[in-house]
Amino acid sequence: MGWAIGAVLVLLVGLPVVAVWWSRRAIWSRSRPGHERDPFGDTMRRHGLGPAAMARVENAVLWGKRLDDPAERAAVVELAAEAAPRPTSRSRQWQVVSGLLWVAAAVGVLVFVVLTERWDSAYVWGLVWLIPTGWAVVGPRRALRRNSD
Secondary structure, eight states, rough: OOOHHHHHHHHHHHHHHHHHHHHHSSHTTTTTTSSSSOOOHHHHHTOOOOOOHHHHHHHHHHHHHSSHHHHHHHHHHHHHHHHHHHHHHHHHHHHHHHHHHHHHHHHHHHHHHHHHTTSHHHHHHHHHHHHHHHHSSHHHHHHHHHOOO
């Protein structure tokens, strides 16, 4: 019975002490509201866009679409330039290698599913999830190319 009371006291005193100690750590001092960078909000204010226009801009950046409104196109170019990676020669090599591995995985899953006729298995869903991932990776570059004048 004594150990149970001791455990409760340790929890009642120890948890608040640990919580105070944890909250004073340096990691929490970096996350101050209002000081974080907001690329979408900054772009929205800079180009005078509303929420509906910003939704179209975000959609165009993600899927690489071309927009007609000049202000929206400028916002797409600005956001896509931030989102598109600036490849170095080494990162470009890794992109090519990982892209080839991704294609090999997709083809391997497709061949496996066709040969085993297991269309209801998780492998098909893996393939279904791989395809949009590859499409989303090239979206900002495509948006930058289509909306730049």
